[in-house]
Amino acid sequence: xxxxxxxxxxxxxxxxxxxxxxxxxxxxxxxxxxxxxxxxxxxxxxxxxxxxxxxxxxxxxxxxxxxxxxxxxxxxxxxxxxxxxxxxxxxxxxxxxxxxxxxxxxxxxxxxxxxxxxxxxxxxxxxxxxxxxxxxxxxxxxxxxxxxxxxxxxxxxxxxxxxxxxxxxxxxxxxxxxxxxxxxxxxxxxxxxxxxxxxxxxxxxxxxxxxxxxxxxxxxxxxxxxxxxxxxxxxxxxxxxxxxxxxxxxxxxxxxxxxxxxxxxxxxxxxxxxxxxxxxxxxxxxxxxxxxxxxx
Amino acid sequence: xxxxxxxxxxxxxxxxxxxxxxxxxxxxxxxxxxxxxxxxxxxxxxxxxxxxxxxxxxxxxxxxxxxxxxxxxxxxxxxxxxxxxxxxxxxxxxxxxxxxxxxxxxxxxxxxxxxxxxxxxxxxxxxxxxxxxxxxxxxxxxxxxxxxxxxxxxxxxxxxxxxxxxxxxxxxxxxxxxxxxxxxxxxxxxxxxxxxxxxxxxxxxxxxxxxxxxxxxxxxxxxxxxxxxxxxxxxxxxxxxxxxxxxxxxxxxxxxxxxxxxxxxxxxxxxxxxxxxxxxxxxxxxxxxxxxxxxxxxxxxxxxxxxxxxxxxxxxxxxxxxxxxxxxxxxxxxx
Numbered sequence: 001x002x003x004x005x006x007x008x009x010x011x012x013x014x015x016x017x018x019x020x021x022x023x024x025x026x027x028x029x030x031x032x033x034x035x036x037x038x039x040x041x042x043x044x045x046x047x048x049x050x051x052x053x054x055x056x057x058x059x060x061x062x063x064x065x066x067x068x069x070x071x072x073x074x075x076x077x078x079x080x081x082x083x084x085x086x087x088x089x090x091x092x093x094x095x096x097x098x099x100x101x102x103x104x105x106x107x108x109x110x111x112x113x114x115x116x117x118x119x120x121x122x123x124x125x126x127x128x129x130x131x132x133x134x135x136x137x138x139x140x141x142x143x144x145x146x147x148x149x150x151x152x153x154x155x156x157x158x159x160x161x162x163x164x165x166x167x168x169x170x171x172x173x174x175x176x177x178x179x180x181x182x183x184x185x186x187x188x189x190x191x192x193x194x195x196x197x198x199x200x201x202x203x204x205x206x207x208x209x210x211x212x213x214x215x216x217x218x219x220x221x222x223x224x225x226x227x228x229x230x231x232x233x234x235x236x237x238x239x240x241x242x243x244x245x246x247x248x249x250x251x252x253x254x255x256x257x258x259x260x261x262x263x264x265x266x267x268x269x270x271x272x273x274x275x276x277x278x279x280x281x282x283x284x285x286x287x288x289x290x291x292x293x294x295x296x
Numbered sequence: 297x298x299x300x301x302x303x304x305x306x307x308x309x310x311x312x313x314x315x316x317x318x319x320x321x322x323x324x325x326x327x328x329x330x331x332x333x334x335x336x337x338x339x340x341x342x343x344x345x346x347x348x349x350x351x352x353x354x355x356x357x358x359x360x361x362x363x364x365x366x367x368x369x370x371x372x373x374x375x376x377x378x379x380x381x382x383x384x385x386x387x388x389x390x391x392x393x394x395x396x397x398x399x400x401x402x403x404x405x406x407x408x409x410x411x412x413x414x415x416x417x418x419x420x421x422x423x424x425x426x427x428x429x430x431x432x433x434x435x436x437x438x439x440x441x442x443x444x445x446x447x448x449x450x451x452x453x454x455x456x457x458x459x460x461x462x463x464x465x466x467x468x469x470x471x472x473x474x475x476x477x478x479x480x481x482x483x484x485x486x487x488x489x490x491x492x493x494x495x496x497x498x499x500x501x502x503x504x505x506x507x508x509x510x511x512x513x514x515x516x517x518x519x520x521x522x523x524x525x526x527x528x529x530x531x532x533x534x535x536x537x538x539x540x541x542x543x544x545x546x547x548x549x550x551x552x553x554x555x556x557x558x559x560x561x562x563x564x565x566x567x568x569x570x571x572x573x574x575x576x577x578x579x580x581x582x583x584x585x586x587x588x589x590x591x592x593x594x595x596x597x598x599x600x601x602x603x604x605x606x607x608x609x610x611x612x613x614x615x616x617x618x619x620x621x622x623x624x625x626x627x628x629x630x631x
Contacts, residue, residue, distance in 0.1 A: 219604060222323045225325065
């Protein structure tokens with residue numbers, strides 16, 4: 001299994017690298033919409049924190065002229081002017097930045113923002129990712145938009161090397177059943193549509209909610225208890241106002257193998273919840289939490 | 297009166313017990329009835345899955361649902377008596393939204409990774425409920441009365457204000473939490489730890505005692521404040537006590553389960569149909585009847601789409617909103 005997932009990632013990398021670059025003036029975004037650009041964009045506004053991280057990782061930040069309040073990584077991103085939040089960015093601020101294109105996403109931004117921007121004559125390029133392969137696709141598209149195709153090969157090579165290293169490290173060990181708690185009350189978990197589910201697989205675990213429908217559905221605690229997770233990972237949510245991760249709540253459930261073997265761990269959600277370049281850090285953090293024995 | 301109260305309580309108590317028995321046998325874990333019986337008889341090890349599911353998850357959740365439902369129904373009776381308006385109810389009045397804002401502030405004030413501090417969060421919720429309730433009172437009161445239109449509008453406005461205040465607060469502080477908080481705002485019953493259940497029960501008992509002790513005065517208030525004054529009742533003091541108690545009940549539910557709507561509307565009205573308008577009967581039976589109603593709703597929420605779950609607030613609103621419309625249409629002449 002781990003060998004196969006690593007091979008899948010490798011294949012995805014190869015396919016993405018082989019794909020031909022789109023035309024210079026009309027590009028197709030990830031919703032399949034044709035986006036007409038006056039020329040290669042020189043001024044880009046990103047409404048997506050993951051995309052902002054990727055643009056920096058590609059070295060295309062010279063062309064980034066605006067970001068959201070939530071684009072907080074890398075720290076240098078905070079020096080770019082902000083256009084406000086993801087849900088309701090300031091259209092005025094975006095307009096005054098005179099972007100050639102705005103990067104937006106269907107999960108986090110509103111449709112209204114898309115239509116208003118297009119009414120203002122500002123092209124909107126949509127991205128989204130539920131799988132690592134899609135994240136690599138987003139990366140390739142952003143490399144094209146920023147003219148940084150040259151940076152793709154080393155970036156992908158680094159991602160591939162680190163993912164292989166994790167896969168190799170966890171391969172000798174049995175795959176424990178993992179419960180990932182995105183939110184404790186009510187219980188929200190990653191399901192079949194979530195990037196996290198794939199990351200857990202890559203990190204050498206079997207998510208007990210991998211086959212549920214949707215992205216991040218509500219889930220019954222009872223059902224989670226019956227599936228007897230051997231590792232429980234409690235996501236913290238970035239900033240220093242992190243919510244209570246309710247570790248004690250899980251530790252009261254004495255029948256859980258994870259509780260008996262004291263394998264209830266907190267994990268930094270900002271690494272694994274965004275489909276930016278730090279996803280690889282997320283996989284490494286997950287692997288260390290799921291298989292501490294592999295990293296001694 | 298006492299005999300009617302005793303027989304009504306006995307009947308409702310039996311119904312509650314029946315629903316609770318059903319609820320403990322039902323769940324996504326699909327334990328056989330025999331297994332559940334064995335656990336209840338003490339025949340399962342404390343570290344077995346069955347033990348954890350039945351006694352660690354289902355039983356505390358049933359207790360939390362009964363407490364929350366009872367508290368909301370009693371708060372409903374209190375607000376209805378206070379405003380002399382049959383549509384008054386914690387969520388309709390915006391008091392739940394005020395409490396929710398307070399609870400979120402209380403959670404944010406907790407700092408990084410702090411253990412859920414039940415008392416602090418409940419106290420912040422209580423503050424929010426008082427502010428929202430006072431705002432509705434000031435906006436809606438016309439010469440000491442609460443005409444139905446102004447009361448409902450004031451409640452809706454205050455509710456919307458505090459609802460958006462929660463979203464603004466979360467968006468400013470940490471957008472990553474927004475998804476979780478949005479789910480919380482729908483209202484969810486959780487299996488509370490014993491310590492939290494105890495705090496919850498104490499707060500509910502306090503609010504209940506404060507309202508049930510004024511049940512006779514509430515009856516007199518229904519005749520008008522002039523009549524109350526002639527009978528030697530200090531209307532202002534009674535109203536203040538009912539208001540504070542109903543806010544306390546509402547905020548304790550919001551703190552431990554989130555804002556759940558319409559329980560305080562449906563249950564008191566059902567009971568009024570059965571028992572008449574006497575608050576001395578209504579307040580105690582609302583405690584039991586509200587518990588039964590919310591337990592039924594939560595059992596549906598737990599089992600309808602298992603192993604996923606619904607928010608119990610969605611179930612109560614699903615039944616409550618049509619009921620609200622029905623009351624608005626049929627009682628128009630009376631209001």
